[in-house]
Amino acid sequence: MTPTRSTLRARAPLRVSFAGGGTDVPPFPEREGGAVLSSTINRYAYSTLRPRSDSTITVQSLDYGDTVDFALDNPVVLDGRLDLPKAAIKHLLEYPHAFKPTGFDLFLHTNAPPGSGLGSSSAVMVSVIALVAAHLGVDLTPHEIAEQAVRLERQDLGIAGGLQDQYAAAFGGFNFIEFGAREVTVYPLRVREATVHELEHNILLAFTGHTRTADHIIEDQVTRYEGGHVDALSGLRAQKQIAHAMKQSLLRGDVSDFGHLLDQAWQEKRKLSARISTPLIDEAVAVALANGALGAKVTGAGGGGHMIFVCEFERKHLVAEKLLAMGMSVGEFTFTQQGVTTWRVEG
Numbered sequence: 001m002t003p004t005r006s007t008l009r010a011r012a013p014l015r016v017s018f019a020g021g022g023t024d025v026p027p028f029p030e031r032e033g034g035a036v037l038s039s040t041i042n043r044y045a046y047s048t049l050r051p052r053s054d055s056t057i058t059v060q061s062l063d064y065g066d067t068v069d070f071a072l073d074n075p076v077v078l079d080g081r082l083d084l085p086k087a088a089i090k091h092l093l094e095y096p097h098a099f100k101p102t103g104f105d106l107f108l109h110t111n112a113p114p115g116s117g118l119g120s121s122s123a124v125m126v127s128v129i130a131l132v133a134a135h136l137g138v139d140l141t142p143h144e145i146a147e148q149a150v151r152l153e154r155q156d157l158g159i160a161g162g163l164q165d166q167y168a169a170a171f172g173g174f175n176f177i178e179f180g181a182r183e184v185t186v187y188p189l190r191v192r193e194a195t196v197h198e199l200e201h202n203i204l205l206a207f208t209g210h211t212r213t214a215d216h217i218i219e220d221q222v223t224r225y226e227g228g229h230v231d232a233l234s235g236l237r238a239q240k241q242i243a244h245a246m247k248q249s250l251l252r253g254d255v256s257d258f259g260h261l262l263d264q265a266w267q268e269k270r271k272l273s274a275r276i277s278t279p280l281i282d283e284a285v286a287v288a289l290a291n292g293a294l295g296a297k298v299t300g301a302g303g304g305g306h307m308i309f310v311c312e313f314e315r316k317h318l319v320a321e322k323l324l325a326m327g328m329s330v331g332e333f334t335f336t337q338q339g340v341t342t343w344r345v346e347g
């Protein structure tokens with residue numbers, strides 16, 4: 001059998017992480033078990049696959065401004081140029097029972113830049129895996145897509161980081177995710193519609209203006225944890241507890257308590273590494289709390305990227321004005337329930 005000749009598209013949602021970030025970074029899950037509360041939002045990693053009549057594969061990334069190409073009968077070289085999609089393609093071309101491969105053009109674009117703190121890199125990987133799998137007739141569950149993305153990113157490519165982003169992008173929605181020594185368990189949360197609307201009503205997403213690479217922050221966090229640093233240990237363990245507490249607030253529909261717990265989650269996250277916060281982030285949190293925010297935190301590893309602010313709605317506009325005055329870009333978003341999705345374009 002051969003792949004379909006029609007164009008395929010996929011999108012995987014980006015996410016905001018509320019609590020537990022860091023407890024999904026090895027070796028903490030294997031030793032103590034991690035827990036993360038997150039939700040996907042209406043920002044996406046998009047991919048398009050157009051079959052070719054020859055044996056060439058091209059990969060074009062709008063975000064990185066780069067294009068690579070290689071022949072099907074040549075080994076895929078992981079050389080630092082668009083290695084995430086290339087690793088996914090290489091893996092799936094070797095997948096048992098896949099259709100006989102043909103060449104194709106792959107085009108990638110996301111709603112947020114790399115280093116945004118919204119899990120965009122892992123969403124790209126999830127999107128590409130789902131898309132190329134569909135092209136080759138490989139049927140994968142969301143869990144299998146996430147597992148493959150984790151293995152390719154963390155093991156094959158050796159990229160430092162946690163395990164939550166891949167599962168968020170694959171499953172979509174509000175999820176409480178537990179990380180153990182041998183397995184990851186995703187618990188989709190049935191959050192009441194009114195609670196979702198109220199949270200959207202009260203939340204802001206702000207971009208610091210600076211992207212970051214998480215590698216050095218993750219490495220510092222791991223070093224401190226393995227070295228038994230008191231703050232790192234207490235911060236990670238508290239993150240887990242707060243993730244459980246925030247889940248209960250969310251299910252109860254108590255947005256005010258959720259906001260206050262977000263503030264606690266940030267205070268504990270700052271303990272994991274001195275590199276997580278910056279003077280700008282510290283100032284943004286202080287200004288927001290003084291003008292009507294209940295809680296605020298960065299949405300990724302830290303050092304830059306995006307921040308979320310849960311506010312008193314009547315004062316949300318004041319928080320936005322103060323953040324804009326600091327040079328940050330501020331916007332709103334909606335939560336999404338759907339994980340990675342593929343579809344076919346005929347004609």
